[in-house]
Amino acid sequence: AQSVAQPEDQVNVAEGNPLTVKCTYSVSGNPYLFWYVQYPNRGLQFLLKYITGDNLVKGSYGFEAEFNKSQTSFHLKKPSALVSDSALYFCAVDEGGSYIPTFGRGTSLIVHP
Amino acid sequence: GAVVSQHPSRVICKSGTSVKIECRSLDFQATTMFWYRQFPKQSLMLMATSNEGSKATYEQGVEKDKFLINHASLTLSTLTVTSAHPEDSSFYICSARAGPAYEQYFGPGTRLTVT
Numbered sequence: 001a002q003s004v005a006q007p008e009d010q011v012n013v014a015e016g017n018p019l020t021v022k023c024t025y026s027v028s029g030n031p032y033l034f035w036y037v038q039y040p041n042r043g044l045q046f047l048l049k050y051i052t053g054d055n056l057v058k059g060s061y062g063f064e065a066e067f068n069k070s071q072t073s074f075h076l077k078k079p080s081a082l083v084s085d086s087a088l089y090f091c092a093v094d095e096g097g098s099y100i101p102t103f104g105r106g107t108s109l110i111v112h113p
Numbered sequence: 114g115a116v117v118s119q120h121p122s123r124v125i126c127k128s129g130t131s132v133k134i135e136c137r138s139l140d141f142q143a144t145t146m147f148w149y150r151q152f153p154k155q156s157l158m159l160m161a162t163s164n165e166g167s168k169a170t171y172e173q174g175v176e177k178d179k180f181l182i183n184h185a186s187l188t189l190s191t192l193t194v195t196s197a198h199p200e201d202s203s204f205y206i207c208s209a210r211a212g213p214a215y216e217q218y219f220g221p222g223t224r225l226t227v228t
Contacts, residue, residue, distance in 0.1 A: 032214050034216055034217075036217075036219075042221065043117075043206070043219045043220060043221040043222055044157075044206070044208075044217075044219040045114070045219070046114060046216040046217065046218065049216050051214055090156070090157070094214070096214070099145070099213040099214070100159075100162055101217070103156055103157045103159075104156065105155065105156040106155070106156045106157075108154075
């Protein structure tokens, strides 16, 4: 069975500082990994995904994530946070072959001016 | 990115009535659509997965006779909440995907209030 964990309900960071939103996963086979963002009063938006290839994946709005197979992690990062990055972030894993993704419970990112 | 529309955005209905929510992929063909419920400040709860032309696959604990899902075409899926009750009040979100391993594109959601 596949599972995904976002260990932090909330992450606080000052504007201009680097941010990390953590995600770990568990699958039997090869993972397909996704990050989505939900801004206040808006629908979820796709940020980036890892299917195969380079472990460092770059996505929308300056975000990137690194696939680490040994640590079964796919943390979301950004070098310099903006207040407008404040939102709810979801990590999702889809074991290759199941094609039904499992979402983490979400991490609320708050960027302080 | 691709666009998924969802209609209506808000609906209020009386207890015992039915309400239909539409989900459309506007600029791509969606082989798979998903329906979720989202509770305040909580994660997404997958209700069902539907593939075009097939019966929906419901998650454990979701009543298939209460939440009717139809995926009649590659661009349209509908969720009908039958005999709605106040506990069905929630935020319902659909998503669509072009194929396996593709990312999902989400609709803006429907706020259902049952009085």
